[in-house]
Amino acid sequence: MSRIGKLPISIPAGVTVSVADSIVTVKGPKGELSQYVDPIISVEVEGAEVKCTRANDDKESRSKHGLYRALINNMVIGVSQGYRKELELVGVGYRVSNNGQVLDFSLGYTHNIFLGLPKEIKVETKSERNQNPLVILESCDKQLIGQVCAKIRSFRKPEPYKGKGVKFVGEVIRRKAGKSAGAK
Numbered sequence: 803m804s805r806i807g808k809l810p811i812s813i814p815a816g817v818t819v820s821v822a823d824s825i826v827t828v829k830g831p832k833g834e835l836s837q838y839v840d841p842i843i844s845v846e847v848e849g850a851e852v853k854c855t856r857a858n859d860d861k862e863s864r865s866k867h868g869l870y871r872a873l874i875n876n877m878v879i880g881v882s883q884g885y886r887k888e889l890e891l892v893g894v895g896y897r898v899s900n901n902g903q904v905l906d907f908s909l910g911y912t913h914n915i916f917l918g919l920p921k922e923i924k925v926e927t928k929s930e931r932n933q934n935p936l937v938i939l940e941s942c943d944k945q946l947i948g949q950v951c952a953k954i955r956s957f958r959k960p961e962p963y964k965g966k967g968v969k970f971v972g973e974v975i976r977r978k979a980g981k982s983a984g985a986k
Contacts, residue, residue, distance in 0.1 A: 805868070806867075806868035806871055806872060807854055807856070807867030807868040807870075807871045808867075809871065810851040810852065810853050811851060811852040811853075811854075811871065811874055811875045811878055812850060812851055813847075813850045813851065813852060813878060814830075814878070814882045816830055816831050816882065817829065817830040817831075817878060817881055817882050818830075819847050819852055819874075819878070820847070821839075821845050821846070821847060824838060824839050824840070824841055825837070825838055825839070826839055826845055826874055826877070828874070828877040828878055828880075828881050829881060830878075830880075830881025830882045830942075831881070831882065832880065832881050832882065832883070832884045832942040833880070833881055833922070833942040833943075834881065835877040835880060835881060835942060835943060837870075837873050837874065837877060839870050839874075840866050840870065842856060842857055842858075842862065842863040842866055843855070843856055843857075843863065843866055843867055843870045844856075844857070845870070845874065852874060852878070854867060854870055854871040854874070876944045876945075879944075880941070880942035880943055880944055881942050884940055884941065884942050885940070885941055885942070885943075885944050885947050886938065886939070886940045887938075887939045887947055887948075887951050887970065888936055888937070888938050888939075888970065888971040889936065889937040889938075889939070889951060889954055889955065889968055889969070889970060889971070890934045890935070890936055890937075890968070890969055890970070890971050891907075891909070891934055891935045891936075891937070891967075891968055892934050892960065892965055892966050892967060892968075892969060893909070893910065893958075893964075893966035893967065895908065895910060896908065896909055896910065896934075896935065896958075896966075897929065897935055898927050898929070898935045898937055899927055899929070900925050900926070900927045903918060903919045903920075903921065903923075903925065904916055904917070904918050904919070905917045905919065905925065905927070905937065905954070907954075907957060909957055909958045909968070910958070915957055917953065917954065919939075919950060920946060920950070922941050922942070922943055922946060923939055923940070923941045923946065923947060923950060924939070924940040924941065925937065925938070925939055925940075926938040926940075936971070937954065939951065951970070954968055955967075955968045955969070955970075960973075960975045962975065962976060962977055962978040963977070963978055963980055965977060
């Protein structure tokens, strides 16, 4: 039995979960999310819990059992608490600003990078003196916010020599020593 898949998902107050035609819909105070679930996995709502069970023990159903349980759990957490990611721009002259749902990055290239965000994501930028600029993203969809963070990070990944680039707040970058003067 899947260790993750067999765990029940508790539904907090104010959240409703409904299952219809292999589509699980979760509604809560932060929003509404839907997820298709493979028919191999059956999802039942029993009182204040959601349980996922699989039809048989073949390899495909075992692999999808924990997956769909984790996806439904992420949706329940997302609509009740939400997800928040903070990105930090480390480097001289690196700046970010937002105009509605459009982010404007200045990351040392010859041109600025503009990124339009989906309407499901709330964005905030902070630029304080003597501190690195921050991009704060909030959403109820964990997959979407992770994908947007990965896209922003791909504009200028943190490099190991000076640590410059776009990184998550609290992320530790493994540093390398620069080249040393060679002995002759």
